[in-house]
Amino acid sequence: MKIAILVSGNGTGLQAIIDHIRLGVLLNTRIVKIVSNSPTARALIRGFDAGIESVFVEGVAGKKYSSSAERERERLLFDDRVSSMLLRNGVELVICAGFNQVLSDLFVNRYMNKIMNVHPAYNIEKFGGVGMVGLRVHQAVINTRERISGCTIHYVNSTIDRGPVIMRAKVPVFVNDTPERLGDRVSVIEHRTYPKAIQLHIDKRISVYGNNVILDLGEEWEDDWNRRQEQYIMYQTQMWKRAGKNIDGLFKHINS
Numbered sequence: 001m002k003i004a005i006l007v008s009g010n011g012t013g014l015q016a017i018i019d020h021i022r023l024g025v026l027l028n029t030r031i032v033k034i035v036s037n038s039p040t041a042r043a044l045i046r047g048f049d050a051g052i053e054s055v056f057v058e059g060v061a062g063k064k065y066s067s068s069a070e071r072e073r074e075r076l077l078f079d080d081r082v083s084s085m086l087l088r089n090g091v092e093l094v095i096c097a098g099f100n101q102v103l104s105d106l107f108v109n110r111y112m113n114k115i116m117n118v119h120p121a122y123n124i125e126k127f128g129g130v131g132m133v134g135l136r137v138h139q140a141v142i143n144t145r146e147r148i149s150g151c152t153i154h155y156v157n158s159t160i161d162r163g164p165v166i167m168r169a170k171v172p173v174f175v176n177d178t179p180e181r182l183g184d185r186v187s188v189i190e191h192r193t194y195p196k197a198i199q200l201h202i203d204k205r206i207s208v209y210g211n212n213v214i215l216d217l218g219e220e221w222e223d224d225w226n227r228r229q230e231q232y233i234m235y236q237t238q239m240w241k242r243a244g245k246n247i248d249g250l251f252k253h254i255n256s
Contacts, residue, residue: 011043128161
């Protein structure tokens with residue numbers, strides 16, 4: 001299956017998907033296009049390094065307009081240009097990986113239940129919506145003294161963070177957490193969970209009924225996935241160690 005990835009920033013989520021494909025964990029798929037609405041996004045460099053066609057298309061995030069109508073016109077032009085480009089390239093699934101621009105109905109309708117997004121909270125209903133991005137989400141989770149957080153993978157529809165939920169993954173929230181430390185913990189599990197949701201879509205194991213999802217997680221499928229992903233988990237652990245961080249330590253409660 002041909003997939004495209006929409007990005008805006010550093011691209012760590014993109015890198016996790018690239019690594020899952022490279023290591024033979026994520027099967028029967030190929031990234032044919034990476035699109036960024038930021039010309040300085042490191043994600044574009046990651047794409048170039050992986051030999052994937054990576055392009056900048058000017059978007060609306062972070063820009064000022066004379067009116068909301070002008071902004072909406074520009075957003076529609078972006079969505080039409082990008083979605084048309086992806087359709088011409090035979091893209092069957094669109095992945096938002098740290099993409100900071102809301103997609104319009106024009107884009108969503110062209111790829112209904114074929115656009116995925118990841119949100120950095122387990123309870124997306126409580127910690128999702130307009131403005132709930134990045135460290136803001138983790139700070140809100142800490143402020144409300146939640147015991148768990150994590151990530152939510154969902155299909156994109158016309159309402160921000162309210163599309164059909166595909167799967168969620170949990171991480172603990174500790175008493176002495178900072179948004180940065182909780183964010184690291186969420187990133188670890190997010191980079192393992194998002195590719196799994198993508199594989200489920202590729203393997204046609206997701207059924208959508210309205211805003212509800214039913215997964216076909218047969219025992220053999222799950223076992224095969226877990227076996228393959230052991231390679232990524234070992235690789236991920238090595239990369240975090242090189243960055244001076246211990247994955248195991250992130251999941252231990254250390255009072256300070």
